Amino acid sequence: MIEISDLNVHYGRVRALTSVSLSVDEGKIFAVLGANGAGKTTLLRSILGLTSAKGAIRFEGSDITSRPVAERVRRGIALVPEGRKLFPDFTVAENLRIGAFNRKDPDGVRRDIDEVCEAFPVLKERYQQEARTLSGGEGQMLAIGRALLSRPKLLLLDEPSVGLMPIFVSEIFKMIASVARNKGITVLLVEQNTKKALAVADRAAVLELGRIAFEGGASSIAADPRVKEAYLGG
Ligand SMILES: Nc1ncnc2c1ncn2[C@@H]1O[C@H](COP(=O)(O)OP(=O)(O)OP(=O)(O)O)[C@@H](O)[C@H]1O
Numbered sequence: 001m002i003e004i005s006d007l008n009v010h011y012g013r014v015r016a017l018t019s020v021s022l023s024v025d026e027g028k029i030f031a032v033l034g035a036n037g038a039g040k041t042t043l044l045r046s047i048l049g050l051t052s053a054k055g056a057i058r059f060e061g062s063d064i065t066s067r068p069v070a071e072r073v074r075r076g077i078a079l080v081p082e083g084r085k086l087f088p089d090f091t092v093a094e095n096l097r098i099g100a101f102n103r104k105d106p107d108g109v110r111r112d113i114d115e116v117c118e119a120f121p122v123l124k125e126r127y128q129q130e131a132r133t134l135s136g137g138e139g140q141m142l143a144i145g146r147a148l149l150s151r152p153k154l155l156l157l158d159e160p161s162v163g164l165m166p167i168f169v170s171e172i173f174k175m176i177a178s179v180a181r182n183k184g185i186t187v188l189l190v191e192q193n194t195k196k197a198l199a200v201a202d203r204a205a206v207l208e209l210g211r212i213a214f215e216g217g218a219s220s221i222a223a224d225p226r227v228k229e230a231y232l233g234g
């Protein structure tokens with residue numbers, strides 16, 4: 001459903017991505033792993049149209065390479081960026097509704113809000129509280145919930161588990177698996193938590209200095225001795 005070929009991104013003289021190609025089938029989870037500065041965030045931003053990338057990006061069969069960000073969002077691409085970017089002065093409820101701003105089915109929106117609150121009960125408890133008062137983990141759940149409210153076809157997640165306690169990490173990975181398996185949402189998951197990401201993903205790639213160093217089925221990537229040594233602690 002998303003097909004990236006020969007993507008190249010420069011920031012001035014810095015080469016962030018070099019000849020990156022990958023594709024993800026509908027409803028599958030694809031993990032993108034790699035060290036700090038490897039180009040993971042750049043890849044997600046490029047899919048949304050936030051970089052001046054060269055190459056080709058096809059989404060559901062259409063070439064979106066030069067389409068504006070707003071159109072990509074309208075077509076069903078949602079990004080949960082690093083550091084969440086919630087609206088701190090708005091309540092949990094308002095943040096969720098902002099995610100649905102493009103939709104015209106209020107009943108569906110209400111159902112989806114209920115569903116998010118069921119998956120992340122803490123959001124129900126904090127429903128009328130301002131987003132600024134949430135803990136890091138709660139905020140991350142809200143950011144994912146807000147993205148889901150746009151009914152995305154492709155969900156781009158940039159390090160959703162960073163800085164969270166193991167219990168929150170498990171909740172978030174459970175949610176990721178469930179949206180892919182039960183809703184058919186395609187997920188591109190950038191993670192430093194290599195072990196957990198490979199456990200939930202169907203396929204994975206490792207970026208090194210902006211190039212794909214390894215790519216394949218998640219279990220074969222997890223079993224690769226070179227990946228084990230560099231990213232799974234031996
Ligand atoms: N706006 C920018 N201007 C200049 N260089 C940038 C910019 N954004 C990223 N870079 C550089 O591009 C490279 C890739 O950065 P990117 O943020 O994609 O890495 P990352 O894999 O997401 O890293 P991290 O794990 O630290 O989030 C890095 O060398 C970074 O310094």
Ligand SMILES: [Mg+2]
Pocket residue numbers: 040041042082158
């Ligand atoms: Mg990053």
